[in-house]
Amino acid sequence: MIVTTLLASKQDAERKIYESIIKTIFPQKSAVAVWTDSEKKAKVLREIPFVKLVEEKRSADFLIISKTDEGIPEDKKIFADGYLVFKAFKKQLIGGFYWQKGRANLIFIKNNLQKYKIDLPSDLKKYVK
Amino acid sequence: MLYFRLCCFLSLFTAALQASGEMSSLLLAYEDASELSKITRSDSAGFVDIYTRADLERMQVKTLDDVLKLSSIPFTSRAQSGVVTFVKPTKAGMPNSAIRLFINDKPSTSGVYGSTSKMYASMSIEHIDHIEIYKTASSLEFGGEPGTVIIKLYTKLPQREEGGKVKAAFDTDGSTLLDAYYAQTLSDDFSYLIFANTNKMKRDTFTNQTKELNSDTQNENIFASFDYTGWKVDISHYKKQTNPFLGKGIKYTPEETNGIESKEDYIHISKTFESSIKLKLLYSDLKVTEDFVDNGGIYAGALGMIKSYHNTNKNRVFSSSLEKIHSTKNNRFFAGVSFKHDTFATDSTFDAGVFSYDNILNTYSVYAENSYDFGTATRLITSLKFDFYRYDKEVEDKNNYIARVGIIKNIDSFQLKAFYTRSYYLNPLASLYSAGYNAPFITNPDLQNAEQELSSIEAKYSGEKSTLNLRFSYINVKDYVLYDKTKGFINATGKKYFTQYELKYQYRFNRDNKIEAVFYGGDNGDVENFSPSNGAVIKLFNRYNKVDFYNDLVYRDSYSTYDIDVRRSFDFTSSVKYHYSESLSFGIRGENLFDDAYQQAYKNFPYAISVYDRKIWFTMEYMF
Numbered sequence: 001m002i003v004t005t006l007l008a009s010k011q012d013a014e015r016k017i018y019e020s021i022i023k024t025i026f027p028q029k030s031a032v033a034v035w036t037d038s039e040k041k042a043k044v045l046r047e048i049p050f051v052k053l054v055e056e057k058r059s060a061d062f063l064i065i066s067k068t069d070e071g072i073p074e075d076k077k078i079f080a081d082g083y084l085v086f087k088a089f090k091k092q093l094i095g096g097f098y099w100q101k102g103r104a105n106l107i108f109i110k111n112n113l114q115k116y117k118i119d120l121p122s123d124l125k126k127y128v129k
Numbered sequence: 130m131l132y133f134r135l136c137c138f139l140s141l142f143t144a145a146l147q148a149s150g151e152m153s154s155l156l157l158a159y160e161d162a163s164e165l166s167k168i169t170r171s172d173s174a175g176f177v178d179i180y181t182r183a184d185l186e187r188m189q190v191k192t193l194d195d196v197l198k199l200s201s202i203p204f205t206s207r208a209q210s211g212v213v214t215f216v217k218p219t220k221a222g223m224p225n226s227a228i229r230l231f232i233n234d235k236p237s238t239s240g241v242y243g244s245t246s247k248m249y250a251s252m253s254i255e256h257i258d259h260i261e262i263y264k265t266a267s268s269l270e271f272g273g274e275p276g277t278v279i280i281k282l283y284t285k286l287p288q289r290e291e292g293g294k295v296k297a298a299f300d301t302d303g304s305t306l307l308d309a310y311y312a313q314t315l316s317d318d319f320s321y322l323i324f325a326n327t328n329k330m331k332r333d334t335f336t337n338q339t340k341e342l343n344s345d346t347q348n349e350n351i352f353a354s355f356d357y358t359g360w361k362v363d364i365s366h367y368k369k370q371t372n373p374f375l376g377k378g379i380k381y382t383p384e385e386t387n388g389i390e391s392k393e394d395y396i397h398i399s400k401t402f403e404s405s406i407k408l409k410l411l412y413s414d415l416k417v418t419e420d421f422v423d424n425g426g427i428y429a430g431a432l433g434m435i436k437s438y439h440n441t442n443k444n445r446v447f448s449s450s451l452e453k454i455h456s457t458k459n460n461r462f463f464a465g466v467s468f469k470h471d472t473f474a475t476d477s478t479f480d481a482g483v484f485s486y487d488n489i490l491n492t493y494s495v496y497a498e499n500s501y502d503f504g505t506a507t508r509l510i511t512s513l514k515f516d517f518y519r520y521d522k523e524v525e526d527k528n529n530y531i532a533r534v535g536i537i538k539n540i541d542s543f544q545l546k547a548f549y550t551r552s553y554y555l556n557p558l559a560s561l562y563s564a565g566y567n568a569p570f571i572t573n574p575d576l577q578n579a580e581q582e583l584s585s586i587e588a589k590y591s592g593e594k595s596t597l598n599l600r601f602s603y604i605n606v607k608d609y610v611l612y613d614k615t616k617g618f619i620n621a622t623g624k625k626y627f628t629q630y631e632l633k634y635q636y637r638f639n640r641d642n643k644i645e646a647v648f649y650g651g652d653n654g655d656v657e658n659f660s661p662s663n664g665a666v667i668k669l670f671n672r673y674n675k676v677d678f679y680n681d682l683v684y685r686d687s688y689s690t691y692d693i694d695v696r697r698s699f700d701f702t703s704s705v706k707y708h709y710s711e712s713l714s715f716g717i718r719g720e721n722l723f724d725d726a727y728q729q730a731y732k733n734f735p736y737a738i739s740v741y742d743r744k745i746w747f748t749m750e751y752m753f
Contacts, residue, residue: 013159020152067317083291084314099289101711101752102182102258104160106152123150 035060175266211344211374218651229276255308256324287320344374378423431567486564489521571617641672700726
C-alpha cells in the first residue's frame with residue numbers, strides 16, 4: 001500500500017528530471033531512441049512519451065549507462081547514471097545524474113556540451129562543470 | 130522566552146520564502162522521495178518516530194543522546210552512576226531489556242545486563258543516515274530478544290556518499306569531538322564505509338560533602354561496513370568511559386575512580402540469497418568494568434556495606450539466524466529460526482573479598498509473522514515467537530512466547546492502527562546467578578520473566594502539508610520484578626498497569642521549513658510518581674539561502690519524589706548552520722539556553738540535579 005505510493009513519487013520526480021534532460025539535449029526531435037543497461041531506469045524512461053527504448057546501442061540516439069563494464073561506442077551521446085560510471089566515462093559524457101555526499105547531483109560537462117553544440121536553458125546552466 | 134518568540138517569528142518569515150528554479154525543485158523532490166527511511170520503515174511494527182538524514186544534519190546532533198533527549202515516551206534521564214536511563218511518565222527507569230538498539234541488523238544484546246542500549250546512547254552518529262524509534266513494539270519484525278522500545282540506526286550508504294567527511298567540534302565547557310568517515314563504491318559489486326570517532330564530553334560538576342560529583346565521559350568508536358556481492362559485513366569497536374557521578378554509595382560521596390568503562394567489539398555478517406532466505410551471523414565481545422569507592426558505604430547484597438567496589442563482566446555472544454520471506458500479491462509471510470550462545474564471566478573485588486564465576490546461556494527461538502492485505506486499504510498482521518532459554522548452571526530453564534495481532538486500516542486521509550501484544554521482559558543474568566556469593570545483589574535463579582500485555586491504538590490524519598497522530602497505549606505487567614534488600618530479586622504478586630498517550634502534529638510549510646509538536650502523558654496507577662506525568666516537545670526547522678536554523682523546546686511537568694519537589698522544566702536548544710560552500714559548513718548550537726532543563730531527584734540526595742548542561746557548541750564540517 002504505502003511502499004507502492006512512495007516508489008511512484010520517486011519515479012515521478014526521476015521521470016521529470018530525465019524528461020527535462022533529454023528534451024534539452026534533443027530539442028528538435030519528436031522521438032528520441034534511448035538505450036539503457038538498467039531495468040529500473042528503463043521503467044522510468046518508458047513513462048516519457050517522446051522516448052523510445054531500443055535494445056541495440058548502435059540504434060540509439062542517447063545512452064544512459066549505469067554499469068562500468070559496458071562497451072560504449074565512442075560516437076554516441078552518453079549520460080551517467082551513477083558516480084562510478086561518471087568517473088569511468090567522463091571524457092565522453094554529456095553529463096551525469098548520481099548521488100554524492102548524500103545529495104542527488106546533476107552535472108553537465110562543458111567541453112562535451114560545446115562539442116555536441118548543446119545549448120542549455122537558464123535553469124540548467126548552474127549544473128555545468 | 131523573548132528569544133523563543135523571536136525564533137518563532139523567524140520560522141514563519143523564512144517559511145514564506147520558496148526555493149527557485151524548476152530543476153532545483155525537481156532534484157529536491159527526488160531527494161525527498163528517495164529518503165532511505167521511506168524504504169526501511171516498518172509501519173506494521175508499531176508507532177514509529179523517524180529522524181531523517183536532513184533532520185539530523187540540521188539539528189546539528191553529535192551523539193545519539195542528543196536525539197533521544199527529544200523522545201516523548203520514553204524520555205531520557207540520568208542514573209546515579211552517570212549513564213543514560215529511559216523513563217516513562219510517572220515511573221522510575223525502564224529495565225535495560227525493554228530497550229533494544231540496532232545498528233543496521235546488529236542488535237544490542239547482553240545476557241548479563243539485558244541490553245547494551247544505554248552504552249550506545251552516547252555514541253557519535255555522524256555515520257548514521259537515519260534513525261527510527263518504534264514504541265510499544267515487539268522486536269519480532271527485527272529479530273532479537275523482546276523489547277517495547279526499538280531504536281534502529283541505519284548507517285550511510287556508500288552509493289550515496291562516494292566521498293568522506295571530517296567534523297570537529299568543541300564546546301564552552303571544554304568538550305571536544307572529532308568524527309571522520311569515508312564511503313565509496315569500488316565496483317558494481319563492492320562498496321564500503323569506514324568511520325572513526327573520538328570525543329571527550331565535559332559535564333557540569335557538583336559537590337556533596339566535599340566530594341566532587343563528576344560525570345565526564347570519553348568515547349571512541351571505529352566502525353566499518355563492507356558490501357561484496359550482497360554479503361554485508363559490519364565490524365565495530367566501541368568504548369565508553371563514564372566518571373562515577375554520584376557513585377554507588379548510599380551517601381553519594383564517591384572517591385575519584387574510573388567509574389564505568391564499557392567496551393564492545395563485534396562482527397556482524399548478513400546475506401539475503403536469491404531464494405529470499407536471509408542469513409545473519411554475529412560475534413560480539415562485551416566487557417563492562419565498574420570501579421567505585423565510597424567511604425560512606427556501598428550496598429553489596431549478602432556482603433552488606435562495603436567501601437571498595439570493583440566488578441568486571443565479560444560477555445561473549447555468538448548468534449545465528451535464518452529467515453525466509455514468501456510474498457504473494459496480497460500476503461507476506463515471514464519465518465525464522467535463531468540460536469544464541471552467551472558465555473559470561475564475572476570477576477569481582479568487594480573490599481577484601483574476591484569472587485569469580487561464570488555461566489552459559491543458550492537461546493533457541495522460532496518465529497513467524499503474516500501480513501495479509503484485504504484490498505489496498507486494510508492489512509491484518511499476526512505474529513508468534515517462541516523463545517527457549519537454557520542455562521548451564523543453577524538457573525532454571527525458561528520458555529516464553531510473544532504473540533501479536535494487529536490491524537492497519539486506511540480510509541482516505543486517515544489511518545488507524547491497533548495492536549494487541551502479549552510479551553515479556555527477559556531477566557538479565559545479573560539478577561539470576563552469582564554462584565551463591567549473592568554479591569553485589571542477592572540473585573534468584575528461580576526468578577520468572579515478567580509478562581506484559583500491551584494494547585495500543587493510533588489514529589493518523591495526513592493532509593497535504595500536515596500530519597496529526599493520536600496514540601494511546603494500555604500496558605499491564607504480571608510477575609513484575611522487585612528488589613528487596615533481604616530477599617533479593619523477587620516476582621511481585623498482583624499486576625501493575627500503565628497508560629500512556631501522545632498527540633503529535635507536524636506541519637510542513639515547504640521542503641525547508643517545518644514545525645513538529647508532541648504532547649504526551651502517562652499514569653502508572655500508583656500513589657507515588659517517580660517522574661513527571663506529562664510533557665511536550667516542539668521543534669522548528671528553517672532554512673534561508675545558505676543558513677539552517679533549528680530550535681527545540683523540551684517541556685516536562687513538575688513532580689515530587691523522595692521528599693523533593695522538582696520544578697517544571699523548559700529546555701531550549703537553538704542552532705544555526707552556515708553552508709559556506711557545498712563542502713564546508715560552520716555551526717553553532719546552544720543547549721539548555723534558559724538553564725532550566727529537566728532535573729532528576731535521587732533517593733536521600735538533598736536536591737534534584739539538572740540532567741542537561743547549559744553550553745554552546747562550535748562545529749566545522751568538511752566534505753570531500
